[in-house]
Amino acid sequence: MLLTMTKKSSKAPAKKPAAKAAAKPAAKKTATKAASTKVAKTQLVELVADKTGLTKKQSEEAVSAMLDAVVSAVKGGQSVGLPGLGTLSVKATAARTGVRPGTSEKIQIPAGKKVAFKVASTLKGNL
Structure with a gap:
């Protein structure tokens, strides 16, 4: 199956250069769509x-x-409740x-520690 895909991809640009050009913008759209699912700090x-x-x-x-306060509390071993979101x-x-x-x-x-997140029931119900 891999050989078939390789053969198709090597033949496609020679026969249909317009199809290759049309495929690239679609790939960029999916890449930006995937990136847009994450909300960055600046956003x-x-x-x-x-x-x-x-x-x-x-x-x-x-x-x-706020982020510094949450991080320092979690580092100190405390739980942090974020109303409507969940608990770290x-x-x-x-x-x-x-x-x-x-x-x-x-x-x-070895034994260690990990950060756990429990989603608030109100958020879980609305998803």
Whole structure:
């Protein structure tokens, strides 16, 4: 199947150069569509500025302060409840035995901590 796909792709540009040119913008559209599903910090700052009437600089300071507070609380082992969104918390993981993928050698994985997120029931119900 891979050889068939390779043959088709090598023949297509020679016969139909317009089809190749038309395929590239479609690929770019899907790439931008995939990128648009994530809200970056700058976009979040713009949303806060629009909703609150603050300047972008003030909004950036407010968003940064909130994120710093959440990160420091989670690092300190506290749970952070974000109403309407969910709760971030720290959970301990137990030591366990794992398998190294390349060699199938058994290794010991030490105990540690991980960040867990529980979605708020109001958000979960609205999805």
